[in-house]
Amino acid sequence: MIIHLDMDAxxxxxEQMDNPDLRGRPVIVGGSSDRGVVSTCSYEARAFGVHSAMPMVLARRLCPQAAIVRGNYRRYGELSNAxxxxxxxxxPLVEPASVDEAYMDATGLERLFGPLDELMAAIKARVFEVTGGLTCSVGAAPVKFLAKICSDVNKPNGVFILHPEKVDAFxxxxPVGKIPGVGKRMVQNLQDMGIRTVGQLRHFSPEAMERRFxxxxxxxxxxxxxRxxxxxxxxxxxxxxxxxCTFAEDTRDRDFLQRMLxxxxxxxxxxxxxxxxxxxTVTLKVKFCDFKQVTRSRTLEEPINATETIFQIGCQLLAELSFPQPVxxxxxxxxxxxxxxNQLFLPGTGKAAGQNLDPHVExxxxxxxxxxxxLRQKFGGQAVQRGRLFTLAQQENTPERVNNGKGDGVDKKPGGGRRAQ
Structure with missing residues (x-):
């Protein structure tokens, strides 16, 4: 059996634990300006329809009485480590999936901790102890994706065990949207086909599924x-x-966008x-004012980590992108x-566009x-700065996310925003 643990909000x-004045009140964590987005929110705020990734202006409208906090991300990281x-x-088989969730292989642990329900209760109690009072929800199932679904069944502060013989009925x-990886657009596509439950989706062959998706x-x-x-x-x-980062104002100013890159x-x-x-592979991500998002990537023959090279490729990708809307x-x-x-280079990209790196330049x-x-390690992160960044305004916007792909990235301090011209 696999256990999935997910912290509750x-x-x-x-924030509610550390600040007693916030307990029992709707709390929203995220960018304080209307340009920001909701990072997460308390269950009191969720009762008003607020949810993660929602534009802050809409969250304020739905729950004007909510306390909005920018968040102490170092504190979240410390508790996550605990x-x-x-x-x-x-x-010994624990896999962190993000800053607030993890998987655990529970096979054979009943010899040490008793039946599965007793083990899960012990895990919840231990998390409550090491965090100073935070609750979590825990699910158990034969495989990972089902364990993740199960941890959400009785949230918050819940437990749900899905035994192998009940997997098919469950x-x-x-609903198809409960399968991890099935997003809103795919749910809509499936509903347009008359498919609303996993049972209905089971009628399709693997070939048909692959042709479609x-x-x-x-x-x-x-x-x-x-499976x-x-x-x-x-x-x-x-x-x-x-x-x-998200800007305080939408913009088409390519010079400004290059400085942000x-x-x-x-x-x-x-x-x-x-x-x-x-x-x-270097990937550029751009979201326009209508919330339409595009990504462009370029794969090189040699791996890189030089700042100037990353910037150079990013600028090339940006130059190839048209702006139907402000960014x-x-x-x-x-x-x-x-x-x-293993990228196949088309005319105008990759090798044909001069993407072979000069080893001397690198x-x-x-x-x-x-x-x-x-220098920065010795004297601080702001001790020395590249000239291109001298004119970059630093004003608060939505939290910037730095993700290392291991599931333990946390939101960092706010990134730069565009100064009003």
């Missing part, structure tokens, strides 16, 4: 039949590193070098840390990065 619950450490007291009655269709076919061969990964390697490249490159990673958000990331380059950039990293 983690960030908001921490939670993950405590889980290792029960099993799945068939489940691509590679994900093959995975989805396995999921709807209760998931993923094991608990105790030492997952990072898959990506990225940074993004430099800020992101600096943060991403610094983190990659700190952890000893290099990646082959609301821009992000930049690096991935492909250990995969060989060596100079890495030498410069090493010097800057050393």
């Amino acid at each position: 983690f960030f908001a619950s921490v 939670i993950m450490t405590s889980l290792c007291d029960f099993s 799945l068939c009655a489940l 691509g590679k994900w269709g093959a995975v989805l076919y396995e999921r709807v039949h209760g 998931d061969n993923r094991k608990i990964e105790t030492g997952r390697a990072a898959k990506s590193e990225s940074a993004e 430099m800020a992101h490249a600096e943060r991403v490159g610094t983190s990659l070098r700190k952890h000893g990673y290099k990646g082959r 609301r958000l821009i992000g930049l990331g690096v991935s492909g840390f250990d995969a060989p380059a 060596a100079k950039r890495q030498k410069l990065d090493a010097a800057l990293d050393s």
